[in-house]
Amino acid sequence: MTDLIDGAALLNEVEAFHRRFNVFPHEAAYIAVTLWDAHAHLLDCFDSTPRLAFLSPEPGSGKSRALEVVETLVPQPMTAVNASAAALFRSVSNPNGRPTILFDEIDTIFGPKAGDNEELRGFLNAGHRRTGVTYRCIGDGGNQTVQAFPSYCAVAVAGLGNLPDTIMTRSVVIRMRRRARNETVEAFRARLHEAEGHKLRDRLAQWTEQARDSVMGAWPEMPESVTDRPADVWEPLLAIADAAGGDWPNRAREACVSLVTASKANDKGSLGVRLLTDLRDHVLIGVDKLPTIAILDRLNALDDAPWADLDGKPLDNRRLARMLGEYMAADNTPIRSRNIRTAGGVLKGFHAEDLTDAWARYCPPPPQDSATSATPLQPSSEPLNL
CATH class of the missing domain: 3.40.50 (Rossmann fold)
Incomplete structure (x- = not known):
């Protein structure tokens, strides 16, 4: 034996x-x-x-x-x-x-x-x-x-x-x-x-x-x-x-x-998950909506992020809309840009409430200091430098 x-x-x-x-x-x-x-x-x-x-x-x-x-x-x-x-x-x-x-x-x-x-x-x-x-x-x-x-x-x-x-x-x-x-x-x-x-x-x-x-x-x-x-x-x-x-x-x-x-x-996840996470943690901080032009400015300025050089060119409004459109809002419709009224007029942009469901489903837990990691931008009360 x-x-x-x-x-x-x-x-x-x-x-x-x-x-x-x-x-x-x-x-x-x-x-x-x-x-x-x-x-x-x-x-x-x-x-x-x-x-x-x-x-x-x-x-x-x-x-x-x-x-x-x-x-x-x-x-x-x-x-x-x-x-x-x-x-x-x-x-x-x-x-x-x-x-x-x-x-x-x-x-x-x-x-x-x-x-x-x-x-x-x-x-x-x-x-x-x-x-x-x-x-x-x-x-x-x-x-x-x-x-x-x-x-x-x-x-x-x-x-x-x-x-x-x-x-x-x-x-x-x-x-x-x-x-x-x-x-x-x-x-x-x-x-x-x-x-x-x-x-x-x-x-x-x-x-x-x-x-x-x-x-x-x-x-x-x-x-x-x-x-x-x-x-x-x-x-x-x-x-x-x-x-x-x-x-x-x-x-x-x-x-x-x-x-x-x-x-x-x-794990940075897919490029789409990285986009959602960066929007949550670095872009839509302290605001409920932002014009697309402001979102692109913030994304392309992020250090250690891919947005300023995607296949040799920065992220633009068409690609941003296409990438976010692959995810669903809470009402089960694709995430789309909407009109945002600013001091400079009406601009297309994205609302945080449309992204909340995708953030919860796809993104890792937010960092502890995310609520204070950026200075809030108030698009509805301050003019944008367009």
Whole structure:
């Protein structure tokens, strides 16, 4: 009979292995990566698998090293650099076993100079769910038939910058940074340390099989602030932590809240959500309406905002109206400009009451100081410099 393995103690060892070679930006990252390693051994127990993304603004931040260490701990690792979508979905459909895909230099696929990669993006999105498949035509000429290739697999990526939003929202994101002079790690030597990682991998495989019954069908309790897509991302990791026991359930939930909060702070959302948020937090401050010309002046003057340079030109009234028209007011009609009477005459503009419903539905919570972060403008009583 196989001896039972202490799951909490084993995860502690896996975490310590990562700490030897990686400097992650915070404690939550070590916990998340350790749980992700373990979850890769039990994919068939979950409805979805989170992508693990090591991202940084500059090279030399330890992303590739992090993937190297992960590679030693997960089942059937497949290192993919510039791999085609066709090669990946055929690998996932391999009857000999599903690989764990490790995609380094992902910015060469999705970066600003990489062009369109909708096929690969579609594969990564579809493979997030257990039911995900990729459809392809098989055969020659008029004898082609449509075949569904399973896409569900664990994927870890590393790269510069960010990923497409559709992948970022399905990911546990670790924002890597260069080591400070006082931060030291052990040099990773494949000939020496791969074997150590493989021993841990084999024990992880053994423990996850022992924990399969408790993980299968588990619905782990989520932190109160984690819902919707982030809950889907973290559900497998929390299930693993609960199965391990010890202090891992508490540590996992603390890490979950920390990383989800950080992702929301870094997430600017779509351009439309960014527009709504900037209107709420920086433009319509202390006023119930503003002429379009005043709104554009304020938006284009914002620091660290995209409005002054959208495809080489500033946001104009046509694009502003088109973007806001995609959202609905509380009466379920598109947000439109209306007449605003000012000291200089009647001008077209937008009313805050028309935006309130969209703000509540799409925007993150407002900053604490938003009510005093700008000087109110009173268009109805003061002349505008037009």
